[in-house]
Amino acid sequence: MFQDITPLLLDPKAFKDTVDLFVERYKGKNISIVAGIEARGFIFGPPIALAIGAKFVPLRKPKKLPGKVISQEYILEYGRDCLEMHVGGVEHGERALVVDDLIATGGTLCAAMDLLGRVGAEIVECACVIELPELKGRERLNGKPLYVLIECFECCDSQKMKEENE
């Protein structure tokens, strides 16, 4: 039930087509920042950033980025996690796209948008390859637009997977 994007990466045409769909949507939209979420947002974010001529800003799990960072905690399906972003890479008023592989509950994308908002970036959209609509993550995005390529129904979230394996 885990929605694994690694088979997509083994098919160069499918991988390129995936990136190109995002590039077509975002080129010419005056986006200067693509923020990618560790870890799987680091796979799709950089090629999109390069193709649309934007900077790539990594949003990382705690204690991975050297230098001054701001942090944002968030709630996962169970437990908490945290994302960090370098201070200084984003200027007030810059237009940002947030990229990840998948939205489940939406907590991760919310934290990413909070970080960018705290330094004055304008969030244009969030972009993911896969959405798990049953987990209603889209509803947590405070009205910010979300663009996805695939809606995947009847998948388990990790809490359900854990329960089923017990």
Ligand SMILES: O=P(O)(O)OC[C@H]1O[C@H](OP(=O)(O)OP(=O)(O)O)[C@H](O)[C@@H]1O
């Ligand atoms: O919408 P949410 O409920 O917040 O879940 C979505 C997040 O979960 C996965 O990452 P994970 O936290 O498993 O980290 P990883 O990419 O480092 O494995 C996925 O890549 C998203 O970043």
Ligand SMILES: Nc1ncnc2[nH]cnc12
């Ligand atoms: N079902 C799922 N598959 C892959 N990544 C996830 N992150 C949260 N739920 C997930």
